[in-house]
Amino acid sequence: METDGTYESRDTRGGAVPRPAGFTGDPGATASGPAGEPAAGRPASGGQQPSAHPAGAADRPVPPASPVVPRTRSVVPPPPAHAPTRVGVAEWLRIPRPAAEPGVWRLGHRPRPQEEPDLVPARRLFAGAVISLLSGWLLWSLLWNGYLGRYWLWPLLVLTPDSWRTDAETWATASYAYYTLVGGGFLVFFARIGHVPDIWRRYAHKKDAPPPPPSPAADPVDWPELRDAGLTEAAGTLADATRRGTLGDVDYARIRRAWHGVRTRPERLAAFTEAVRTRGAAACGHPSGVRDLPVRSATHDLATAQVLIGTAADHPRNPYARRTTGVALEPGLLGTSLLAVGPAGAGKTVRLVRPVVESLCLQALANRAAVVAVTSHGPALGPDESFDVVVSVGRPDSTHDLDLYGGADDPDEAARILAEALVGDLVADSRRAATALAQLIGPFRAAHDRFPAVPELRELLGGTPAALDALRAAVGDDPAQLRELDARQRQAARGDDVGELLAERIAFLDRPAFARFFRTDGETRQFSLHAVEHPLRVRVDLPERGHAEASRIVSRLLLAQFSEAILARRDRSLFACLVLDDATYTVTGESVRSVQRLRSANAGVLLALRSLEDVPEALRGPLLGAVGCRMAFAGIAPWDGGRFAETWGTEWVQTRDVTNRQIISDEPLTKALHFMRRVVTGKAATAEAVTVREVERQRWSASDLAHAVPAGHAVLSLTHVRGEHTPPLLVDLRS
Structure with a gap:
């Protein structure tokens, strides 16, 4: 049955989707087929895996834990002692999720009035x-x-x-x-x-009344959509699994995703029904067979695809309706891309990047998303078991290699991507560099049926006579390829040839630590960004220690490959996101233009920076304009705050000017009373004049962003792919 590759088991280049890093389970447990066809291996079995949550989250409804299928022999760290008790799956599904503005944590949300009521003291x-x-x-x-x-x-x-x-x-x-x-x-x-009723409502009335139970026909535990479609047996199977607790939040989201696919592709109905009948809660599984992450560090709601990152502070700068409400991110917001700026230690990784990556990994297990997280080496964004692929650049224990050319077959496309990675941060226009690379890798591919490896490309760019002569001999009598080599030779003789700069940059990758990486002979398992067509969880560890420049080249390479792969996708129903934990010297003119195009391709990027100074000055304004979500952490520099203040603009506010003037009277009695008042209070008799006016003021000034944002807080503005947006909010990331 044709499924457009949505549920088939494939690798990162078109073979088979890799198992989670460290996977040592049953090799026969394969992925599900179209719309969740039963796997050939034995079905997944139970076990409840507890999850960790940050302190302060116990006051909000906590989603249930999903049954975890043991897939590795590594030891999973236990959750902290303060982890809240999880509600059951049935109770979690019945919690109301009213419609709200972008960024509002909808699970159990209670709307607040738009304006602060005029309360009597x-x-x-x-x-x-x-x-x-x-x-x-x-x-x-x-x-x-x-x-x-x-x-x-x-x-x-x-x-x-x-x-x-x-x-x-x-x-x-x-x-x-x-x-x-x-x-x-x-x-x-x-x-x-x-006003005794007001006293009762303010101090004695219980505000947290439990919501009324849903009607039997609308109870989500009974899967009414399936019953309405006539799938009574499948609905009963899933309802029973929900009540028994064997169906977790990831299972619920995954099966709903499969059901929506069936509604658009009715030919998948038989496979869906059979999968639910034979596998129950494990139906329509992720290609890896895993049904949950080994550990969670944030609060998630898989029914709305949201992750809680903080609480809107009870601050006068925040709209009254948003104060004390939860702040959450979802694919609809990340689809406009997010830029986070804050100094080291501000909490970008712990309080933003890791919760977002964790949320996207859970959605990938629900066959809803694909995520590529780029960070320095280590489990800062989650343990290896949380990912299907872990690429550790420069480490001998890495299970996968990185495709230098992004899986491209066209030499011009491969040259364009590689030029952007090598010199995109140095030149305003990388087309000359792309032309120079194409003049070499095109003939090389025609002669050897593969692209050149890093040492070979360095010799060609450096103009080594032996390498050029060998390539010319391998090309033979092909006039098109000889013409390319002749053009490259003429350009190399010019004083402003870009080939020397390319050779200097490619030398950062031609180091002993990367000897087994970036190979093109097919001897290693390579990962290509074209794999984001599938619900993959990928983490790329960069060799920042001792190879800072090489790490930046790889970051630009991944960003360029991601943009190229996303825009070339056939099926865009799967949300894809690239997360750069450190985007220093990664942003280029071409990448800014690519970020603007990702919104229409159901994809986005998350860029974390220590300072906007790490972006070329000419690109700082365009970058802030290209992303829809902007986040300024506590402690940013005033010049960075000035950029955010300019982007967020101004608003009309009402100000009150109070003027006190001394009362002077000529009447003897009034003079005596004023004299006695001055003796008693020490102040002269005055009269107040109040002037109320509307003025235009910056939402957040550069000085406020640099000095008035408390530690553990950030100012966040959000834009949804539908066009809805919110003003900048002061968010407490610790609650």
């Missing part, structure tokens, strides 16, 4: 209540004791028959009932005058 509120109730008690006492006459009893005399007054017991019952009615009316009347 507590002291005045209680004083008024006491005075009102005392007044009511005094009036009741006067009536009860007859000091105001007996006229208030006439309704009782009018509404009761004369026979009741002759019967003492009946009359006493009617009288006390009347007294109770009148006294209750007095109590309600004076309580409302004294």
